Amino acid sequence: MKKTLVRWWLFTVITLCGVWPLWSAGIFTDIYLADVTNISFVIYGVFLVSVVLTGVAAYRISLGGEDRRFTTRTNKYIDICWFLAETMMALGLVGTVAGMIYLFGQIFVEIDPSNPEDLKEALSHMATGLSTAMYTTICGMVGALAAKVQLMNLEFGQEK
Structure with missing residues (x-):
């Protein structure tokens, strides 16, 4: 049972090790400058909430409480995290549609091909x-995939 919390910590550290080079290379600044909707940063916020909640759930699983209320609350945390993972995917698709609308919005109305x-x-x-x-x-x-890896860790931890 304690392995669940250790695996959560390992996945979180691996994620941070992947984020650090991107931060150092200025990728997040590029995303900030390019994303006119700023939906990417909403996705980052949802991901951070998901990481914290999966950490809380991993801690609760590692405690091994058998009380019905204890496991019910832990399962609620896990359900919320699954919802957050799907929300990240949906926000990514909303951003795709918004970007395409921005792409094709008024562009063809205002073009003078001779200029x-x-x-x-x-x-x-x-x-x-x-x-x-x-x-x-x-x-x-990427956010949804990383969150789902964390959630699979929790699911395996509950089975044992």
Whole structure:
């Protein structure tokens, strides 16, 4: 039972070891500048809440309480975390749609093909919309995957 908490800690440290090089390389700044919806940062917040709740649930599982109220509350934490994992995926898809809407919004109405400055502006607008779509998708998918790995640890810990 105590292995659940240790595995949670291991997964959390591995996640931090993966985030640190991205932070050092300025990837989060690039995402902040490119994502016009800022949905990526909402996904980060949901992920942090998920990590904390899975930690609480892992701690409760490692205590090994057999009381019905104790296990019911632990299961509620786990259910909330599964919901948060699905929320990250859904937010990633919402960001994809929002980025595509931004990409195709007013772009074709305002273009004068004979003016090179209009074409440059249109391409810049399209790149911003596409990067918003891609960044929110990858943030949602990676966040949901990492949260589900943590949740599978909890599920295995409860079985033992």
